[in-house]
Amino acid sequence: MTEDPGRRCDVIVIGAGLAGLACAGDLCRAGLSVSLLEASDAAGGRMRTDRRDGFLLDRGFQVFNTSYPQVKQRMWLRGLRLRAFTPGALVHTPSGRLRFSDPTRRPGVAVDLLSLRPVAGRRDLLALGLLSARDLLGPVGALKRSADRTTRTALADAGISEELVDGFFRPFLSGVFLEDGLETSSRFFHLVWRSMLRGTQCLPAAGIGAVPGQLAGALPPGVLSRGTPVRALTEAGVELPDGTERHAPCVVVAAGPEAAARLLPGLTVPATRTVTTYYHATSRPPLQEPTLLIDSAQRFLNTCVLSEVAPTYAPADRSLISTSVLGTGGPGEEERLRGALAEVYGADTSSWELLDARTVEGALPAMPPPWPLSRTTRVAAGRYVCGDHRATGSVQGALASGARAAREVLADRGGRRGPA
Numbered sequence: 001m002t003e004d005p006g007r008r009c010d011v012i013v014i015g016a017g018l019a020g021l022a023c024a025g026d027l028c029r030a031g032l033s034v035s036l037l038e039a040s041d042a043a044g045g046r047m048r049t050d051r052r053d054g055f056l057l058d059r060g061f062q063v064f065n066t067s068y069p070q071v072k073q074r075m076w077l078r079g080l081r082l083r084a085f086t087p088g089a090l091v092h093t094p095s096g097r098l099r100f101s102d103p104t105r106r107p108g109v110a111v112d113l114l115s116l117r118p119v120a121g122r123r124d125l126l127a128l129g130l131l132s133a134r135d136l137l138g139p140v141g142a143l144k145r146s147a148d149r150t151t152r153t154a155l156a157d158a159g160i161s162e163e164l165v166d167g168f169f170r171p172f173l174s175g176v177f178l179e180d181g182l183e184t185s186s187r188f189f190h191l192v193w194r195s196m197l198r199g200t201q202c203l204p205a206a207g208i209g210a211v212p213g214q215l216a217g218a219l220p221p222g223v224l225s226r227g228t229p230v231r232a233l234t235e236a237g238v239e240l241p242d243g244t245e246r247h248a249p250c251v252v253v254a255a256g257p258e259a260a261a262r263l264l265p266g267l268t269v270p271a272t273r274t275v276t277t278y279y280h281a282t283s284r285p286p287l288q289e290p291t292l293l294i295d296s297a298q299r300f301l302n303t304c305v306l307s308e309v310a311p312t313y314a315p316a317d318r319s320l321i322s323t324s325v326l327g328t329g330g331p332g333e334e335e336r337l338r339g340a341l342a343e344v345y346g347a348d349t350s351s352w353e354l355l356d357a358r359t360v361e362g363a364l365p366a367m368p369p370p371w372p373l374s375r376t377t378r379v380a381a382g383r384y385v386c387g388d389h390r391a392t393g394s395v396q397g398a399l400a401s402g403a404r405a406a407r408e409v410l411a412d413r414g415g416r417r418g419p420a
C-alpha cells in the first residue's frame with residue numbers, strides 16, 4: 001500500500017449524505033482540515049434528484065420539513081425556493097374523500113372536521129386534539145423522555161379509536177415509517193407529529209437533492225471528493241480500491257448502515273425498510289391542489305401530483321404524479337396501481353406514461369421501541385460512525401448524528417486545531 005502524498009488531514013469523513021455533510025461542515029468551521037470521500041458521482045446519499053426530459057425525479061418520494069431543529073439551524077431556506085404541500089392529507093375511503101387538516105393553519109377548517117364523521121367521532125376528535133396540543137406545545141424534552149412503545153400502543157393509550165387508526169393514522173404513518181404495522185417507536189412518532197404541526201412540508205423547486213446540494217456547496221473547495229469509495233479502514237486512515245491510503249488520526253464513517261457495517265466489522269446496525277416510488281406523467285393534473293392523498297385500503301402508501309406542489313418538477317404542458325408502495329414493487333404492481341389510482345383520482349389512468357419506478361432498499365432504518373433517539377458516534381479510538389441509523393430515520397436524525405460526530409471528534413481532540 002502506498003500513501004498518496006499530500007493526502008494527510010485531521011479528519012476523513014466517509015460518505016457525503018446529510019450526516020457526512022453536516023459533520024464535515026462543522027469540522028471545517030472549527031478549523032480542522034477535512035477530507036470528505038463520497039463513493040458515488042455526487043453528494044446527497046439517499047436525497048438525490050435526477051433530471052429527465054424536463055422532469056425532476058427524486059430518488060424515492062420524500063418531503064422536506066422546515067421545522068426540524070437542525071434544518072432551522074443550518075439551512076438557508078430561501079435558497080431552496082421551497083414549495084409547500086397543503087397541511088394535512090386527503091384520504092380516499094369507500095364512502096368518499098375526506099380531508100384531514102390542521103385547524104390551527106386554515107381558517108374554516110372546522111367544517112372539514114365534520115366531514116370526518118365516518119372515521120372519527122367526537123371522542124376521537126377530542127383525543128386527537130389533546131394529543132396534538134401536547135406534541136405541539138409541550139416541551140420537547142418531555143417527548144424525548146416519554147416511555148417508548150409502539151406507535152400503535154401510544155395511539156390506543158391516547159384514546160384514538162381503531163376506526164381512526166385504520167382510517168387515517170395507519171395509512172398516513174405507513175408512508176412516514178415505511179412499515180404498516182405502526183411498530184415504530186412512539187417517541188419518534190411524537191417528534192414527527194410535532195414537527196408536522198409546527199412546520200411546513202415542502203419540496204425545493206430544484207428537487208429534494210437541493211437540500212444536500214446546499215450543504216455541499218457551502219464546504220470549502222477541495223474538501224469533497226466524489227467518485228472516491230473507501231474500501232477499508234486502516235491503522236493510519238483509509239484505503240481506496242486502488243490500494244492507495246489516505247491518512248488521518250480521525251475517521252468518521254457516515255456511509256449508511258450497510259456500508260458502515262462492512263467498514264466497521266462488529267458494528268450493530270438496524271434492519272431497514274424498502275420503498276418503491278412510481279412516477280407517471282400525464283397531460284392534465286388528476287388533482288389540482290398540492291395535497292398528499294392516502295388510501296384507507298392501503299393499496300399504496302401515498303400519492304400526489306408533484307407538479308402541483310412545485311411546477312418545476314414537470315415541463316409546462318405535463319403533470320408529474322408520484323405514488324409509493326412498500327417493498328420492491330414487483331411484477332404486475334404497476335398495473336394494479338394504475339387501477340387503484342384511477343379510482344382514487346377519479347381519472348382515466350390508462351394513458352398515463354410510466355416514467356420511472358424507483359426502488360430504494362434501505363430507505364429508512366427500522367425503529368422499534370425502545371429506540372434511542374441519539375447514540376454516541378465513538379466506536380474506537382479515533383473511529384466514529386454517524387448517520388440516520390444512529391439517531392432517527394429522517395433529515396433531522398441524519399444531520400443531528402453528523403453534528404454529534406463533529407462534536408465528539410472535537411471533544412476528543414481537546415479542541416486542538418491542526419494535526420493531532
Ligand SMILES: Cc1cc2nc3c(=O)[nH]c(=O)nc-3n(C[C@H](O)[C@H](O)[C@H](O)COP(=O)(O)OP(=O)(O)OC[C@H]3O[C@@H](n4cnc5c(N)ncnc54)[C@H](O)[C@@H]3O)c2cc1C
Nearest residue numbers: 015017018019039045046060062063230255256387388395
Ligand atoms: C425514499 C425515501 C424517503 C424519505 N422520506 C423522508 C422524509 O419525507 N422526511 C425525512 O426527514 N426523511 C426522509 N427520508 C430519510 C432521509 O433521506 C435519510 O434519513 C437521510 O438522507 C440519511 O442520510 P445519511 O447521511 O445518514 O445516509 P445516506 O444518505 O445513505 O448517505 C451515505 C453516503 O455514503 C456513501 N457511501 C457509502 N459507502 C461508501 C464508501 N465505502 N465510501 C465512500 N462513500 C460511501 C453513499 O454513497 C452515500 O452518499 C427518506 C429516505 C428515503 C430513501
